[in-house]
Amino acid sequence: MANRKIRVLLAKLGLDSHTVGITVIAGALRDAGMEVIYTGLRQTPDMVVQAAVQEDADVIGISSLSGAQMQHIPKLLDRLRSAEADDKLVVVGGVIPDEDAAELKAAGVDEVFTMGARTEDIATFIRTWWEAERR
């Protein structure tokens, strides 16, 4: 377990199809030695939870640029709890207004990275959590 790669599931929820950010993050996390699984576009919260469980992902990364984060992400957190999979790290990235970020974190998202976040910091955040929680 200690030696296996950190498994990150990257997902796009709903109809948001902006993929530049998620492409860059996927590359950066792979470069940081993690295993990245991408769900593709147009996922529902249920589809993401199912994929995360099936793929035994440690981390779920949601990219949101269309503004619908408050519709989908709280639902995803609920479904994770119902599936008893809420031990996974959940990070969100994209165009997220400050007030939404605060609300998401209160609802159980572990961290929100907005535009301008460094990929290195995202990888470090995941790695630090992994060292503390999983090893």
Add this chain to the structure above:
Amino acid sequence: MTDDSRKRPAPDGTEPADAEATWRRDVLGPALADRGERQDEFVTQQMHWPLKDLYTSRDLDEIGFDPGKDLGFPGEFPYTRGTNPAGYRQDLWTMLQVTGFGTATDSAERWSKMLDQGLNGFIIEYDLPTTNGYDSDHPLAEGEVARAGTAIDTLADMEQALDLPWDKLQHLSSVCNAPQPVNLAMILAALEKRDIDPASFTLQMSNAILIEYTCVGRYIYPPKHGLRIATDCIEYTIRNHANWIPISVVSAQLYAARATPVQELAFGFSIAMEYLDATLARGFEIDEVAPYWSFITGLEMDFFEAIAKLRAYRKIWARLMKERYGAKREESLRLRLMSSPGTTGLTLQQPLNNIARLGIQTLACALGGGAYAITTPLHDEAHALPSEEAVRVGIAVQNIVAHETGVADTIDPLAGSYLLETMTRRMEDEVFAEIEKVDAMGGALAAIEAGYFQKELARSQRARFSEIEDGTRKQIGVNHLVQADEKRSIETFKLGETAERQQLARLARVRADRDDAVVAKTLDRVREAASGDENLVPPILDAVKAYATQGEICDVMREVFGVYHPDSLTSGV
């Protein structure tokens, strides 16, 4: 003193060969003797082409620059100096803005206000359910209805959206790629209902489905069916609405996906030629159809690279049409180009800085010449949907460039610039080389199916972000002059919570009031047309008039064409 130093012999005793060498030895050399240049190397921002310290007539000699051949006169082949013989001295560019939000009623109100403020037209952006071919009550649509653009489910919505001051409107663009025939049919039917003459304005459709597969992602059907649908719209429009523009190669989306200028032009032109070949196969001659092709591009902050890109656009298109397709009409050779300051240069940090960026990019649009229309994105766009204040500033930026700077007062003022002509030629050569690479793969459709564009764009995206992260590319407010305690307090437009609810109610009402038997019959006709090779627009027009929803019409085509699911290779992620 300068004269004395000029006479001084070279340290090694030889005489310099010419004036430039003398300058280097006697003027530049001593000036840099104590401290060298501020960087080890200078390169262009996008292409990373090395930049010399000084460009002179010798650079033009080296590339065999021929003003007659490379520039011509404005309005003449190869159109480097612009497609309009009079430049902007007769008409300024058309000033547009992309906008759309809320229900059709909300949007119509805002568009009317924009037209009253002096814009000549606008681009309709639809919400994601609409551009993805889903109705507002589809489970995937939840939270997205009327959010990123206007929601259009049925003809009733389009009738409402087109409640506009038509006397002020010259140009209307509609950005809806995957369900384009449905969108076209809705506009046609709404114009008929409102008794508006379709010839009284220009409708420009994006109809740019192939770009969606390379980077944007709002596709529905597999690529070859996407191409067929797009070609149906092109054919229908050319045959029935000769003053409209049925195809816009939205290279701006390639640019937004961080394509370099060479990638943008090469991929964009390859895609344009794929539509062109498909249309020619419907029995047209090149000169009957080429004049309809239009392009939309976006500019980056590297000023000269941006201007070189606009000039190369026109020149390459003219050459492709003349040399490859044997086009003869001037209208076929003259590129229709709409350009806009690019959103990717805008930053979330210190958002007011974006007004400066927009001003500079708008200036590049104007100096690049020959763009018939310019759109301005808005300085708070990186935050969320633009505020009304940002819309006002966006319009002002265009007017400041047009009326206060004087750049629009002579035709193509930068022609002959040693640097710019050198860059334009290099851009032209590299684009042709990349187009040939795509040709060798079998053209744009084959390149998309193989994931080539997607893979190349992903590479550019990663390179761009690492440059900003490691600071090799400076971005103010992001990695330079950063404000540590920056508060993000900009005022942004808040969408009324009720828009989604209103839209769902409106859709339910239309479903309840229509004759379902007629809807079913018209949908059967769409299915029949999709299964064969009949043009899809007429049967879809009948379905739209019967108030079939967009989702229902797209679902019928989903049954026939299937739904596209790219794998890890063809998604680029």
